[in-house]
Amino acid sequence: MTESAIVWSIAGLTAAGVVARPFRWPEAIWAVLGGLILVAFQLIGPYDALAGIAKGIDVYLFLVGMMLLSELARREGLFDWIAAIATSYANGSSRCLFVLVYLVGLVVTVFLSNDATAVVLTPAVYAACRAGKVRDPMPYLLVCAFIANAASFVLPISNPANLVIFAGGEMPPLSRWLSTFLLPSIVSIIITFVCLYWTQRRTLAKESLATGADRPGLTRSGSLAGWGILVTAIILVAASALHADLGVPTFLAGTITTALVLLLTRQSPAETLKGISWSVLPLVAGLFVIVEALDRTGVIGVLSTQLASLASASQAQAVGVAGAFVAVVCNLVNNLPAGLVAGSAVQAAQVPDKVAGAVLIGVDLGPNLSVTGSLATILWLSALRREGLDIRGWRLLKLGTVVMFPALILSLASLILV
DSSP states (O other): OOHHHHHHHHHHHHHHHHHHOGGGOOHHHHHHHHHHHHHHTTSSOHHHHHHHHHTTHHHHHHHHHHHHHHHHHHHTTHHHHHHHHHHHHHTTOHHHHHHHHHHHHHHHHHHHOHHHIIIIIHHHHHHHHHHTTOSOOHHHHHHHHHHHHHTTTSSGGGOHHHHHHTTTSOOOOHHHHHHHHHHHHHHHHHHHHHHHHHHHHHHHHHOOOOOOOOOOOOOHHHHHHHHHHHHHHHHHHHHHHTTOOSHHHHHHHHHHHHHHHHHHHTOOHHHHHHTSOTTHHHHHHHHHHHHHHHHTTTHHHHHHHHHHHHHHHOHHHHHHHHHHHHHHHHHHHOHHHHHHHHHHHHHHHTOOHHHHHHHHHHHHHGGGGSTTSOHHHHHHHHHHHHTTOOOOHHHHHHHHHHHHHHHHHHHHHHHHHO
16 A cells, blocks of 8 residues: 555544544544554654644634633623523524524624634524523524535635635635625525425424523623624624734634633633633644645645646536535545645646635535534534534434535536626
């Protein structure tokens, strides 16, 4: 077996470990183990592994900032307050709550990123289900996972992977971005909703929500946490317009908001820091090491050559093949590191905007297939486990097959028509 084949085998086994979680070990253990095996067998050098980890610095800062804001909002009762409002507007209708969660998830994803939807919205939705005395909260929680990816290419800031893809090139101006992705985004959002609702319709039909629950008041500290999240959204939009990295401003916003709330409430930061899912960071770092090793097998050169050849033969065919291929691959190594490879291949191949757009749609929407597809989905799983809930990887894979592929096919078709 060649060295390249060994690297690819280790990458595949690592992805399988993250999906299946043998021995019920956390996903991070399998990702880190895969990276350590590559280094131990000298399939990638220590300095190259560190270089791979370093490529995710902006992502790590972004995640820490968002997780700080989320934990702060949870502890200060912001989620319970939002939950009470949502259940009162639903007026006892499970279907109405399903639609409300989808619409809120859409707004949060577009203006705060898909990771924020997983980290910030998921606890609020679970709180809403508790307030409404919902027997099975999973249909509403699934909305958080699927809309996080389905709406993640409306704006450049809607998904950190969008920034990763253009890391070595120039981010398109907002007007050009919208002219390329607005119609495919609308298609993705609508088709994902239709397919997801269809899969959950029987559960929703059996459900009813409690009404008349008292609406808790919002404390000063909870209000401050809410303002921190709102200011962060404004900062992210501004940073995107200025083509700036999002990690540092998000980290600073989360840190400053946390410090202000802790000063106001005179609390120790220990409890807030304890509530953060720190295991996400080594998980992402391990995946970046694996992709760095794959990169050194010459995969980018092969992909760029094939992509350029496809695009020269037929742009429509290139859009379909590239989008579908990348969508599936993202579920093997996660869309952030996969976005690095795909972005490098797109820039090397110098393909038309529509082909590059198909790759981005594959990176953003494809992860709705499985638990490993995007960091947002992994963060969503962490949020579920924090509440004592879980969902098997194979169950999500079956559901993702029904929901993701129709949305992907029709989004790529609409991209060709733009």
